[in-house]
Amino acid sequence: MLINRGFLARILNPFFKCINHSWQMYPIGFLFGLGFDTATEIALIALSASTAQSGVTTIGIISLPILFAAGMNIMDTTDSVMMSGAYTWAFDTPVRKAYYNLTVTTISVVAAFLIGAIELTQVITNMTHTQGKVWFWIQNIDFSWLGYELVIAFLITWGIAYVVWHFFIKKRKTTT
Template identity: 60%
Template sequence: MLKKCLPYYIGSLMLHAVGFGFLFFAARPNPFILGIGLMAYTLGLRHAFDADHIAAIDNTVRKLTQQKKNPMGVGFYFSLGHSSVVFLMAAAFALSIHWAQQHLPLFEHVGGYVGATVSGAFLIVIAVINFLILVDLQRLFHRLKKNEFDQEKFEQLLQSRGFLAHAFNPLFAFINKSWHVFPLGFLFGLGFDTATEIGLMVLSAESAKAHMSFLVILAVPILFAAGMNVMDTTDSVMMTRAYQWALDTPVRKVYYNLTVTTISVLAALLIGAVELGQVAGKFFQLKGNFWNWVKQIDLNWMGYGLIVLFISIWVLAYIIWKLFHIDQRWSKVI
């Protein structure tokens, strides 16, 4: 298995090297740039947990597994297709902001409110939708104990995740190899499927408005792509193992989906709430200790916290899996 997935992780490592290389080179005269790069990377990590990403990779891995083909590279190629669009959009957006700052001064003031409001609002919507899915997954998980697990309902629940994944569902029939998913990722990028990209655009705009070097403008989408790529690649690798295990029992697949959906809910809720809180505090000039604290939250430093959150949830999930012997206790009831 290691030999099958190693080339994809090497490719992801090269993407990290380019992104962080550009960032560190450009950050020598201005260390603040490191915070922007880290936040872009964290947005990429978070974006990989969006329902559309999980559903697209999940459906493709399941299809290739059933066809007895290697699905290890599904997440890698999907994120590359997606990233190619995001990279072009971010660079074009940053350049347009640079022009607008010189010719449309009002845009700088209004654009900041609009961008953060749209991004925060959509992230909250995503959190609510994924929370409802999480509740259903939790119910299905507990039904394993009572031997009432509904495999058909579980498959329908997985299929219902993500608007674009549902819209592009007919295209999955044409995918017979891992690299075939690249065009699908490209279409997802064109679909501008979540507000995470909007947050990335805001970072690119901030770089342009601060008259930072073009290397920073390039580094922001590359780091976003690197974060998304490593998580999407890991997702396809783990889903491959989960579906191989699920030939005997679906308990691992349910547990895995519970974990990634929990991460999606918490990350989207945290980022969205902070963005909307900061916009509301500034626009309505809200006063008080709470609003002063919200307005002082640095989204760049939130990147550190979210990375810790991702790692903590995975570690906690692993400990619960081992400590309570979930596999041994529940896999025999199906």
């Protein structure tokens, strides 16, 4: 069941055959990290440079990218530890792995589309000067709280999956 892959996996299959060892994934991961982190760091440096005109010291300008790198280090380490535990749990049973990947991917895609739709709506309403309670609410959505809600959704989903697996599916297997 796990060998049957999706549409993109069939298209990209020739590229997957180029990777024979786990160390060959390092350059790909490095390029992904370079693309995302570098773009964010450049934005923070530009923000720092624009702030420098208002009398901020050189230490203040340099500290923002350093604090960003430290925060990314902590968050990436925490994410790696948590995902390692989650994948260890999911790899115990191939079917569990498939359901776990499907659930996490679904939540990620829904969250990406939701955030993209909100951003697009904010841009359109700002450009067209649309008025109304709904549009005002959308314009004032706080993305930091949206991020917290997304983390809570992942934790609740994981908790429900764990409870269902532990109390219903695992017990059913041990009784049969």
